[in-house]
Amino acid sequence: AQRVTQPEKLLSVFKGAPVELKCNYSYSGSPELFWYVQYSRQRLQLLLRHISRESIKGFTADLNKGETSFHLKKPFAQEEDSAMYYCALSEIQGAQKLVFGQGTRLTINP
């Protein structure tokens, strides 16, 4: 069965500290992995996706197929990073249905 697990519901770090949001998945095959972010009073939007291998707003995520993980990292947190973060996977072909994790609320303290 497809499943995405984000073990931390809440994560709080100080400004300037490193951030790591954990994501583990189970999927029979090779999925596409995403991180979506929802800032306060804004709609859900894509932060980054595995296939594009880019860094957005200083965030990166590495796909570890052996550990089936796709953790999100940023070396120096900023206050504007405070938001709800969702890890998600979808099939590469077909209907592109997204399976989301439970979400992690990240709070950056000044």
Added chain:
Amino acid sequence: NAGVTQTPKFRVLKTGQSMTLLCAQDMNHEYMYWYRQDPGMGLRLIHYSVGEGTTAKGEVPDGYNVSRLKKQNFLLGLESAAPSQTSVYFCASTSGTPTEQYFGPGTRLTVT
């Protein structure tokens, strides 16, 4: 470009009442989706459509129906609302290739 829009933004229903949520997109996307967002559970797929005139069930379809009569619109119906359907509902669309889904602003529904 308005992107993905949802109507209404908020709604309060009594148990047993019915309503329809409207999702519209102006990006000519083939695929459209309805999700519900509940605390501690992330977003879960209710129904989806891979093209005009087609719909399919997602992970949590019970109590909901959908229709995609026009490519740009995807309607979600609740025939007899229940308190368990209190949630925030999000619509999304995508072009159908492995790419991002674009989300609407959400509809907050409360069933009393």
